[in-house]
Amino acid sequence: MTCDNRERxxxxxxxxxxxxxxxxxxxxxxxxKHMNMRGDDRCFLDDHELYETALPEGDTRPACDTAVTxxxxxxxxxxxxxxxxxxxxxxxxxxxxALLEETNS
Numbered sequence: 001m002t003c004d005n006r007e008r009x010x011x012x013x014x015x016x017x018x019x020x021x022x023x024x025x026x027x028x029x030x031x032x033k034h035m036n037m038r039g040d041d042r043c044f045l046d047d048h049e050l051y052e053t054a055l056p057e058g059d060t061r062p063a064c065d066t067a068v069t070x071x072x073x074x075x076x077x078x079x080x081x082x083x084x085x086x087x088x089x090x091x092x093x094x095x096x097x098a099l100l101e102e103t104n105s
Contacts, residue, residue, distance in 0.1 A: 026053075027054050030050055030053040030054045031050070031054065033050075034046055034047075034049075034050040043073070044069060044073070047059075072088070072089070076088075
């Protein structure tokens with residue numbers, strides 16, 4: 001349902017409310033499916049599916065470097081198999097920046 005359809009649905013009474021309820025259930029189902037994926041079921045492609053399903057504009061993220069994506073996936077899987085917590089490169093950079101700021105303060 002596009003934003004225009006949502007606005008029209010709001011204006012059309014009970015039928016509009018039913019349509020909005022249906023849209024909310026559809027979005028909740030998509031988010032719940034994504035949230036409940038575990039282990040090998042979870043992949044960056046699941047984010048793409050969620051965005052395509054839930055957002056009117058779809059997945060508008062910039063294209064990524066496949067080699068970097070695969071490397072990150074391999075690191076994620078290796079951490080999961082060893083029972084360690086996976087820390088993405090972006091989160092590690094944030095952690096190190098915060099540590100550096102603490103040290104410089």
